[in-house]
Amino acid sequence: MKTSTASSQHACTFSSVALRDFHSIGISRHYEAHETLLREGFPANHLLIVCSGRVKLTAASAEGRLLLLRVAGPGDIFGLAALHEHTVYRLTSETLSPCTIKSIPRDEFVCFMEVHPEVARVTALALGREYTNAVLTARRLALQTTAAGKLASALLDLSRVDNLDSAHTNLPISFLMQLTHEDLGSMAGLSRETVSRLLARFRREGHVLQIHDRMTLTHPIQMEARYC
Amino acid sequence: MKTSTASSQHACTFSSVALRDFHSIGISRHYEAHETLLREGFPANHLLIVCSGRVKLTAASAEGRLLLLRVAGPGDIFGLAALHEHTVYRLTSETLSPCTIKSIPRDEFVCFMEVHPEVARVTALALGREYTNAVLTARRLALQTTAAGKLASALLDLSRVDNLDSAHTNLPISFLMQLTHEDLGSMAGLSRETVSRLLARFRREGHVLQIHDRMTLTHPIQMEARYC
DNA sequence: CGGCAGTTTGACATTTTTCAACTCCTGTGG
DNA sequence: CCACAGGAGTTGAAAAATGTCAAACTGCCG
Numbered sequence: 456m457k458t459s460t461a462s463s464q465h466a467c468t469f470s471s472v473a474l475r476d477f478h479s480i481g482i483s484r485h486y487e488a489h490e491t492l493l494r495e496g497f498p499a500n501h502l503l504i505v506c507s508g509r510v511k512l513t514a515a516s517a518e519g520r521l522l523l524l525r526v527a528g529p530g531d532i533f534g535l536a537a538l539h540e541h542t543v544y545r546l547t548s549e550t551l552s553p554c555t556i557k558s559i560p561r562d563e564f565v566c567f568m569e570v571h572p573e574v575a576r577v578t579a580l581a582l583g584r585e586y587t588n589a590v591l592t593a594r595r596l597a598l599q600t601t602a603a604g605k606l607a608s609a610l611l612d613l614s615r616v617d618n619l620d621s622a623h624t625n626l627p628i629s630f631l632m633q634l635t636h637e638d639l640g641s642m643a644g645l646s647r648e649t650v651s652r653l654l655a656r657f658r659r660e661g662h663v664l665q666i667h668d669r670m671t672l673t674h675p676i677q678m679e680a681r682y683c
Numbered sequence: 684m685k686t687s688t689a690s691s692q693h694a695c696t697f698s699s700v701a702l703r704d705f706h707s708i709g710i711s712r713h714y715e716a717h718e719t720l721l722r723e724g725f726p727a728n729h730l731l732i733v734c735s736g737r738v739k740l741t742a743a744s745a746e747g748r749l750l751l752l753r754v755a756g757p758g759d760i761f762g763l764a765a766l767h768e769h770t771v772y773r774l775t776s777e778t779l780s781p782c783t784i785k786s787i788p789r790d791e792f793v794c795f796m797e798v799h800p801e802v803a804r805v806t807a808l809a810l811g812r813e814y815t816n817a818v819l820t821a822r823r824l825a826l827q828t829t830a831a832g833k834l835a836s837a838l839l840d841l842s843r844v845d846n847l848d849s850a851h852t853n854l855p856i857s858f859l860m861q862l863t864h865e866d867l868g869s870m871a872g873l874s875r876e877t878v879s880r881l882l883a884r885f886r887r888e889g890h891v892l893q894i895h896d897r898m899t900l901t902h903p904i905q906m907e908a909r910y911c
Numbered sequence: 912c913g914g915c916a917g918t919t920t921g922a923c924a925t926t927t928t929t930c931a932a933c934t935c936c937t938g939t940g941g
Numbered sequence: 942c943c944a945c946a947g948g949a950g951t952t953g954a955a956a957a958a959t960g961t962c963a964a965a966c967t968g969c970c971g
Contacts, residue, residue, distance in 0.1 A: 516826035575803030582810040589817035596824035597872040598744035
């Protein structure tokens, strides 16, 4: 199966030999929207790389409450921490849209790492990104005192996932909103109803525009200053 | 300066050659309690390893609110993610007690990594632990609906830092409580007063015993079942 | 002894959650 | 083609919980 440009983006930091090997391991597969890829608590035996589409990563409590930690896109890797520590997955991953996902079995990846020591570098970088993201989530949950602050910073984070370049300008940022109010709630630690009310308020105040699936933050900097 | 047993614990996963080099880089220094080691937002130019003592890692909001993400002890490494991505520190670190800390300048560490590819392994492991910990914190903040649940799981996490072996038994776990109610509050996302009230309640209900700085969770499993 | 940091407790205000009802939209099956 | 069910979003009203403010207490250290 053809290896996508997305996984190549990662691979491009490898030497040509490592790159060739990287393309030869694992298999790519297509998934529909709303399929579950990995389940929290299961032994980590595969590493996944998003080639195309979007995947949400969540943690669940015993009572069924959810925490949405991350929306992964093309080029993102997950399952790495659990694989590396040889434990169970800490998060559940679920496709948000149709996706192409490359899956690498644990054994193959371990081999690959042993043959190419440079891979650990890329591993560490990917882990660093996951870490940074988790810290951001924790910050949002703990340091934002108001519900509006939590939701606003969640939206700003989402906008930056799609639009890495134009971060921190005051130009309108628009992005595809593939999350339901419930998802947004579990991202910001709020109830579905609160999200609904706050979005209405943001629209009323002109911070947010929504046309179908597309959400636009009209002046991100003001929004951040006002609520975060 | 003598390298402590703590940093040797990490080094012991290295080959003998790497081990010798590891001992030769960086310098150890002693710190008093309540000194600041690294500051959030500053360029990451040093890697720190705790040899002895305890260090708290926090993130601050613009308004001065704090989030305590981790209490690092002997053998723990921090600053790694920021160093690796060549950005600024994401957290502020502050000694809780007198500490011995080994500090490795960025350049030396990068050299060390280049000479010994195996180091990336250890790096990845340490990053994995930091990641897992951040996820745990986010979980606590988002998935625990009640204040009691947040505090209880924070206390359980703290007890496990000191007492890694006896985790998940129902035997009383006791540990040195070096955090103020305010610290506990910023760990669980609660106000100082709420922490005070809840601890009183936990004592009343017999879940917690406190004698000076020593805190004992009398039946951790029940506590977890009851509140978490 | 005074002062300070940490803790405790009460009263109150505020916020968000919860519960409930209703609308809108979409896909499915008769 | 229509009816219907289910998921998602909206809105209101009430309840519950925690944060905030205020005041007093404790223990420690100079």
